[in-house]
Amino acid sequence: MFTGIIESVGQISKAQDVGGDKRFEIAVGKLDMSDVALGDSIACNGVCLTVVEMTASTFMADVSGETIALTGFRNYQVGQRLNLEKALTPATRLGGHLVSGHVDGIGVVKQRWQDGRSWRFVITAPKDIARYIAHKGSITVDGISLTVNRVDGVDFELNIVPHTLAETIMEQYQAGTEVNLEVDQIARYLERLITFDDGTESRGVSLEHLIRSGFAK
Numbered sequence: 001m002f003t004g005i006i007e008s009v010g011q012i013s014k015a016q017d018v019g020g021d022k023r024f025e026i027a028v029g030k031l032d033m034s035d036v037a038l039g040d041s042i043a044c045n046g047v048c049l050t051v052v053e054m055t056a057s058t059f060m061a062d063v064s065g066e067t068i069a070l071t072g073f074r075n076y077q078v079g080q081r082l083n084l085e086k087a088l089t090p091a092t093r094l095g096g097h098l099v100s101g102h103v104d105g106i107g108v109v110k111q112r113w114q115d116g117r118s119w120r121f122v123i124t125a126p127k128d129i130a131r132y133i134a135h136k137g138s139i140t141v142d143g144i145s146l147t148v149n150r151v152d153g154v155d156f157e158l159n160i161v162p163h164t165l166a167e168t169i170m171e172q173y174q175a176g177t178e179v180n181l182e183v184d185q186i187a188r189y190l191e192r193l194i195t196f197d198d199g200t201e202s203r204g205v206s207l208e209h210l211i212r213s214g215f216a217k
Contacts, residue, residue: 001087001088001098001099001100001101002043002048002085002087002098002099002101002143003085003088003092003093003094003096003097003098003099003101003145004085004096004097004138004140004143004145004146005085005086005093005095005096005097006083006084006085006143006144006209007028007030007031007032007084007086008028008029008030008031008084008169009082009083009084009167009169010029010044010079010081010082010084011026011027011028011029011079011080011081012024012025012026012027012056012076012078012079012080012082012151012181013025013026013032013065013078013144014025014078015076015077017094018062020065021063021068022062022063022068022073023052023060023061023062023063024049024060024061024063024073024076024138025058025059025060026042026044026058026061026084027058027137027145028056028057028058028059028083028084028099029084030086031086033054033055033056033057033059034056034088036051036054036059037051037084038052038053038054038084039051040087040143041086041087041101042059042061042077042084042085042086042134042141043083043085043086043087043099044061044082044083044084044086045072045082045083045143045169045179045180046065046071046072046083046117046140046141046142046144046180046182047067047071047072047085047099047101047103047180048101048102049061049062049103050062056134057093059069059094061127061157062181063065063097065158066170070105071077071103071106071180071208072102072106072142072178072180075178081169081172083142083144083169084143085142085143085166095145096138096144096145096187096208097138097140097145097184098128099140099142099143099145099182100182100185101182102182103181103182104132104182104183105125105128105129105142105146105181105182105214106126106178106179106180106181107123107124107125107126107178107179107181108124108176108177108178108179109121109122109123109173109174109175109176109178109179110122110123110124110155110175111175112173112174112175115159117155117162118159118160118161118162119159119160119165119170119172120149120157120158120159121157121160121170122143122156122157122159123155123156123157123158123179123181123203124154124155125154125155125156125181126146126154128161129181129183130153130154130156131187132183132184132187132191132206133148133150133151133156134148134151134182134184134187135148135150136148136149137138137141137184137186137187139146139156139158139181139182139183140180140182140183141158141170141179141180141181142168142169142179142180144149144164144170145162146158146164147159150212152194153167162202172216180211190216207215211214
């Protein structure tokens with residue numbers, strides 16, 4: 001699990017094909033590796049990867065064909081910059097929201113413009129996950145925990161303060177940039193709870209069902 005608070009911007013320094021999958025070497029930048037062990041998890045642009053080799057300034061991670069197909073890793077090359085975050089501990093400040101590191105889909109930056117000292121971004125989400133994105137709800141974009149300012153169909157808007165722009169890869173986003181998206185886990189679990197069909201009765205959303213499930217009186 002992660003918080004979506006980026007600790008460092010790293011960079012892919014090597015990429016090699018290994019048995020049909022890929023192994024990436026990632027230079028960690030200012031990320032403190034002193035408490036990282038083999039087998040630990042590090043989120044790379046929001047993708048949870050396992051450390052299989054490491055030095056003080058780099059780590060190696062294997063990326064499966066499925067992960068490559070479903071995330072930005074399908075296009076990443078040597079030199080790609082990555083938002084990095086180590087897995088949280090019981091003592092970690094939860095400054096963002098709970099992030100699993102399991103990408104739900106690829107979004108595309110539609111617009112960006114300056115608004116005072118901040119920047120506004122509009123991102124188009126895939127239709128199958130857009131329903132989980134809510135006004136003032138949480139969204140993870142390339143591993144960054146962000147608040148949704150506005151929702152319009154499959155598009156959502158973000159307001160990015162200067163610190164976030166400086167400490168992540170968002171500064172490089174332009175119209176057409178693809179980004180990894182992970183929706184708020186609560187939305188997924190709530191939908192499953194409300195719409196679950198065990199085959200014995202209709203489980204569509206209705207006032208009766210909400211009362212039976214404890215969401216209304």
